[in-house]
Amino acid sequence: MSNDLVLAIEDLTVSFDGFRAVDGLNLYVEKNELRVIIGPNGAGKTTVLDLICGKTRATGGSIKFNGIELTKFPEYKIVQTGVGRKFQTPSIYENLSVLENLEISFPRGRSVFGSLMFKRTQDVTDRILETAEMIFLSEQLDAQAGLLSHGQKQWLEIGMLLIQNPELLMLDEPVAGMSVSEREKTAELLNKVSNGRSVIVIEHDMEFVKRIAHKVTVLHQGKVLAEGNMDTVQNNPKVIEVYLGH
Numbered sequence: 001m002s003n004d005l006v007l008a009i010e011d012l013t014v015s016f017d018g019f020r021a022v023d024g025l026n027l028y029v030e031k032n033e034l035r036v037i038i039g040p041n042g043a044g045k046t047t048v049l050d051l052i053c054g055k056t057r058a059t060g061g062s063i064k065f066n067g068i069e070l071t072k073f074p075e076y077k078i079v080q081t082g083v084g085r086k087f088q089t090p091s092i093y094e095n096l097s098v099l100e101n102l103e104i105s106f107p108r109g110r111s112v113f114g115s116l117m118f119k120r121t122q123d124v125t126d127r128i129l130e131t132a133e134m135i136f137l138s139e140q141l142d143a144q145a146g147l148l149s150h151g152q153k154q155w156l157e158i159g160m161l162l163i164q165n166p167e168l169l170m171l172d173e174p175v176a177g178m179s180v181s182e183r184e185k186t187a188e189l190l191n192k193v194s195n196g197r198s199v200i201v202i203e204h205d206m207e208f209v210k211r212i213a214h215k216v217t218v219l220h221q222g223k224v225l226a227e228g229n230m231d232t233v234q235n236n237p238k239v240i241e242v243y244l245g246h
Helices: 045-052 077-082 097-104 112-117 122-134 150-162 182-194 206-212 230-234 235-242
Strands: 005-017 019-028 032-038 058-066 083-086 166-174 200-201 215-220 221-229
Touching: 005 045, 005 200, 019 045, 019 200, 019 221, 032 045, 032 206, 045 058, 045 083, 045 166, 045 200, 077 083, 083 150, 097 122, 097 150, 112 230, 122 150, 122 182, 150 166, 150 182, 182 206, 206 230, 215 230, 215 235, 221 230, 221 235, 230 235
Parallel strands: 032 200, 032 215, 083 166, 166 200
Antiparallel strands: 005 019, 005 058, 215 221
C-alpha cells in the first residue's frame, strides 16, 4: 500500500435497524487528491462522510487517517487530527462579519479560554486575509455574514474550515443552489484547495464533477460500484444502468 495514502477505509460497514447503509466499503484517498463521490440517492454517500468525521459510529471495519484509526475517536478528536467537514447547510455566524467568522474559526480562538485571551496577532491577520482572498471575499470582510449571497455563505464556510488547515477536507454538495458563475468560482476554489491537502466532495452536478475530480468513486447500495477518472466511470455499463434505472 502506498505511503501517500491519507485515508484508508477498509471493510467499513454500518447498519441502521438491519439495513446496511454502508456495506463492506473499501476506499483509499491519496495526498493532494480531489476525490468526488457520486451515486444515486440512498447510495450511502453522506453516511460515509458521517462515519469519517465520527458523527456516525461504524458497525465494523476500519478508517485510518495517516495511519491513525478513527473509528473509536469522538468527533472533536477527529477534527484535531486534521479532518474538516462541511455539511449541506452552511453553519456560519450570521450576525458576525466575514472577518469575525474567519477569526473565530482560527484554531487558537476556539476554546473559551482561547477566545478570552485571543489577540489578533499578525499571523492571524495574515491568515485571515489570505483565506478571504482564496474564497473570493476580500472585499466583504466587514460585511455581515447573514447578508452574503447563498454562494458566498458556502465559500465563507469553506474558508472557516481552511483557516484550521485540515489535511483532509470533506464537502457535501457544495454547489447545490448556486448560480452558474458561483459554480465556476467554486470549481476554481476547490482546484486551489486540493493543492496541499486531500479533498472529498459529494456531488450530483456532473458538469461540476468533470471540472474538479481527479478520481471519481461511484457508490451504489453502500458499496463501490466503479472507480476511476470521469470518462471511465461515465462509460461504465454498470454505472449507466444504475443512473438510468433511477
